[in-house]
Amino acid sequence: MVVKRAVMYWLAFGLVVGVALLMWKPMVLVYGIQSAGLYAAVAIPMALVLGIVHIVNLSHGEFMMVAAYATYFGARWLKIDPYVALVPVALVMSIFGFIVYRLTIRRALKSPELNQLILTFGLGIALSQTVNLIFTSQSWKMYLDYVSASATIGEYDFGIYDFVFVAAAILLALGLRLFLTRTRMGKAALAVGQNPRGAAIVGIDVDRTYAFVFALSVGLVGALGAMFLTKQAIFPGVGGPYTMKSFCLVAVAGVGNITGILWASLALGLAEALMNSFRDLRDWSSIIFFIIIFATILVRSIKERKA
Amino acid sequence: MSNRSSVALGLAVFALAAALPLLSGILPAIAGPYPMSLARxxxxxxxxxVTWDMLLRSGQVSFGIAGFYGIGMYGSAIAMLRFGLPPLLSILAAGCFAAAIALLFGFIILRLRAIYFSIVTLAMAEIFRIILHNGGDFTGGAEGLILPNLISNGDSSLYWLALGGVALAVGASSWFERSKMRFALTAIRNNELQAKSSGIGIFKYMLIAFVVTSFIQGMIGGIQIQSYGVASPDDSFSANYTLLPLAMALLGGVHSTIGPVVGALLLGVVSEVLKLKLPYGHLVVYGIIIVLVILFMPKGLYGFWVKAAKDRRSAAEARREAPHA
Incomplete structure (x- = not known):
């Protein structure tokens, strides 16, 4: 009952904040939800790898960046829309993810956690610097008509395209839940995540499951890279911040808690949008993210220590 | 590489490292301006x-080197521009400033472990950058601060300063290796619970390590701004200052003083050459080195060489004993 009561309090708190924002600054609500969608969508595949392979992938955002570059040049060459390129890019990225897993991650599964951390950090650098080497640090952008779609409600006029990221986040969260609970592979993955040795004893191929989950995660973040390209300019360092943001959202939500990521992203998106709505605070809006990380990680670690 | 030749090569590299103090002492007399700036x-x-490795000995990976280095650059610039300190004192002030901030943050973040510690150090460097970026006229905003009067441009005094910085780092590191710090940090790394129950004041030692390394990193930033003359949010906090030292220490061999020194010697020269050849993306080499070292040589060159030497010795002993058997 204690847990239920806490949930009720949070719901009530969320409702109050939501209504207050709606009355006071409705635009904050719209933009906050939109950016929360992108944060959550990128963070969910990272949570998948952390929950099942138990690897913190510090090259997560860089995989998204590589996918965005692949989409940009593929789409420009074939003169197609990024959304048409999305599926092939996701497939190619998951093959790439599989290769990276076989060559590097697999060899470090038994290493100390810190070695794994430095390994994926190095992988991220290798990815972003390879792109830098080939395409220089110049930024590229696609100009598409449909991203400027807007809607008008009452006196407010706002862009609605970014809601695709919200849809993507919700789809990912639902899809992953279905995958993990309804499919054979998903159930196996969940078992491996809980106890790799036990899973191996009952006959699950742990190595194959890890490879599949890692490839799936890279494929998903690759698909997001294609979507990312429709709205944003890309350059070699564009993925880095998303690695950090994703990790933080996962850490805030707690390992294995995908719904938690949605809520954490929402809180972050709204806080940033609120800061952005004040002219004097706009420059400081990027710091709120780091303060939230700092605070939640501290609270979490203190809680864990007590437990 | 055969065992014998690897030992010989290792000997050569480490002999070079051992001769380094002598070599660096006579370098200004024999070298031109380019080798001098390369050496700096x-x-x-x-x-x-070396300072990154000093904290690593407690088992904590910091991704925040660039943070304290950048703080040092700004600290020195602010001390000179806003408080009128002479350059040498401003370097000391930069170190103290970085140490004070480390002390403040240390009380909070040194309670974190493993991945949480690493991520928070990364976030901390970002927080420093954003604060200095938005600091208005006092910190110069996005353009940063420009020092009008540097320590004599192009003179060898900059070289001696940089050498002094490295001597300080190596000195502190060997103090860590020879004093109680070594046992405390190693114990924390190997088994924190056991260390705690045998009466080691974990937090105290971690705080000392964190503050000392941040002090040196801040001073290095203060020294470096004397030759750059500019502190800006993007350049001073560039990820290079985290990435390169990390790759150097890993390649040379962590948990030692000699390892990072050798790694920096090898990669530092390579870096300067690559920077000229590849203006974009020369850092890819560092990413690849980090990955390869972690996968195939987690103890680095030094660890590899120690092991090769040991194998050779035991093989020789086996040979010597064989006829008697």
């Missing part, structure tokens, strides 16, 4: 690599 850059990264 190598010394800077060497000091950062």
């Amino acid at each position: 850059s190598v010394f800077t990264y060497m000091a950062l690599a």
Whole structure:
């Protein structure tokens, strides 16, 4: 009952904040939800790898960046829309993810956690610097008509395209839940995540499951890279911040808690949008993210220590 | 590589490292301006690599080297521009400033472990950058601060300063290796619970390590701004200052003083050459080195060489004993 009561309090708190924002600054609500969608969508595949392979992938955002570059040049060459390129890019990225897993991650599964951390950090650098080497640090952008779609409600006029990221986040969260609970592979993955040795004893191929989950995660973040390209300019360092943001959202939500990521992203998106709505605070809006990380990680670690 | 030749090569590299103090002492007399500036850059990264390793000995990976280095650059610039300190004192002030901030943050973040510690150090460097970026006229905003009067431009005094910085780092590191710090940090790394129950004041030792390394990193930043003359949010906090020292220490061999020194010697020279050849993306080499070292040589060159030497010795002993058997 204690847990239920806490949930009720949070719901009530969320409702109050939501209504207050709606009355006071409705635009904050719209933009906050939109950016929360992108944060959550990128963070969910990272949570998948952390929950099942138990690897913190510090090259997560860089995989998204590589996918965005692949989409940009593929789409420009074939003169197609990024959304048409999305599926092939996701497939190619998951093959790439599989290769990276076989060559590097697999060899470090038994290493100390810190070695794994430095390994994926190095992988991220290798990815972003390879792109830098080939395409220089110049930024590229696609100009598409449909991203400027807007809607008008009452006196407010706002862009609605970014809601695709919200849809993507919700789809990912639902899809992953279905995958993990309804499919054979998903159930196996969940078992491996809980106890790799036990899973191996009952006959699950742990190595194959890890490879599949890692490839799936890279494929998903690759698909997001294609979507990312429709709205944003890309350059070699564009993925880095998303690695950090994703990790933080996962850490805030707690390992294995995908719904938690949605809520954490929402809180972050709204806080940033609120800061952005004040002219004097706009420059400081990027710091709120780091303060939230700092605070939640501290609270979490203190809680864990007590437990 | 055969065992014998690897030992010989290792001996050569480490003999070079041992001759380094002598060599660096006579360098200004024999070298031109380019080797001198190359040496300065190598010394800077060497000091950062050694200090990163000093904290790593407690088992905590910091991704925040660039944070304290950048704080040092700004600290020195602010001390000179806003408080009128002479350059040498401003370097000391930069170190103290970085140490004070480390002390403040240390009370909070040194309670974190493993991945949480690493991520928070990364976030901390970002927080420093954003604060200095938005600091208005006092910190110069996005353009940063420009020092009008540097310590004599192009003179060898900059070289001696950089050498002094590295000497300080190496000195502190060998103090860590020879004093109680070594046992405390190693115990924390190997088994924190056991260390705690045998009466080691974990937090105290971690705080000392964190503050000392941040002090040196801040001073290195203060020294470096004397040759750059500019502190800006993007350049001073560039990820290079985290990435390069990390790769150097890993390649040379962590948990030692000699490892990071050798790594910085090798990669520092390579870095300068690559920077000229590849203006974009020369850092890819560092990413690949980090990955390869972690996968195939987690103890680095030094660890590899120690093991090769040991194997050789035991093989020789086996040979000697064989006829008697």
